[in-house]
Amino acid sequence: MLDLSLPATEVAPMLLGAVIRHAGVGVRITEVEAYLGPADPASHAFRGPGGRADVMFGPPGRIYVYLSYGIHHCVNVVCSPDGVASAVLLRAGEVVGGHDLARARRGARIPDRKLASGPGNLGQALAAVLGDTGAMLALGPGPAVSSGQARAHQTETRGREDLSEHRCQVRHQRVRSGDLSQPIGHSPGPGDAVAHQIAAAGSDWRLEPAGATGRWRTTTRIGISKNADALWRFIIPGDPTVSGRPH
Template sequence: MLLGAVIRHGEVAVRISEVEAYLGPLDPASHAFRGPGGRAAVMFGPPGRLYVYLSYGIHHCLNVVCSPDGVASAVLLRGGEVIAGKEIAQQRRGLRVPARRLASGPGNLGQALGAELSDSGALLTLGSQPLRPAAELWSLEPAETPTPWAVTTRIGISKNADAPWRFIIPSDPTVSGRRH
């Protein structure tokens, strides 16, 4: 369960409020649909790694690879709340952006965390980080307590659009888009 978990890159940390699952050759909406030869090769690899892709030539979107080695799947991080490194995130996103929008939406979340294409394939350290985290270090800390959640269909895709594979924390103001 990624909802409520905290992803950290250097000094910036985000508590995840919205995710979407993408599978492999069975899911036409997935980048892994066409096999392990393309940009989504990391989705076929071992779990606990980042898959980063460039969306519309502008936005760096973050996924967590979740399936065993050899099986393709990843979870797109679509939104969350910046809980550490707010000044850095604010600087990256622009000073006019309200706090709750700093990491709301997949492109915004990637920008707040300073994700780049070269981060694709990076290993996510499990658990909390040392006091002074290395700028290039990624980590993922599971939620401490269970979180109320809801399911919806995915957003922004045309293929396999009916699959109910989007998961949100309904009460969280950092969820992007519709809440049903």
């Protein structure tokens, strides 16, 4: 049973084989990395609460999106008890729903196995933006969402992406409590009604846990220089969507 109140190192393998859904696209997760708080120098939460890491100290079951290299939106699932920071980075997966939308976001010539392979590609396929940070992650299957609703949601979300990025790049600005799914300074507009309808239909962030934990293995994490020897990257061995070095 998936328990997001556990530390990231325990939650990470439970996410393999689960399906995450957002904005009309579903991705079966095949590769993740665990990041702890002050005990992990590679974690955004290593220096304690403040700035973009605040959400990692909040209640489990929320989404944390950060910007990598100024262009890649990387999706994390916050876990551990309230007040204890840890999160699982979703590094790769297989698109299992909304292929047309995923391909429209990623490009017509991208092979199926690479549509969500790599954390930036996965975030792009799911239409993740910084303003999604703090959004609640619903567990279990939800109602189907039409492609038209998903496109409307994507348009509304992208329209406030610049404001969200500005908020998250202000180094010492804290994430407000309450409705963390809206960026600071956001005023309701016509698109919000669409977004609220879609959320009510179950198309916001949703995780469908895997029926059973299958085979998995660990490796060191990728692209970090601190605490690089920790075996906190978890993959489904042999899956063609897993990113990075040979596995």
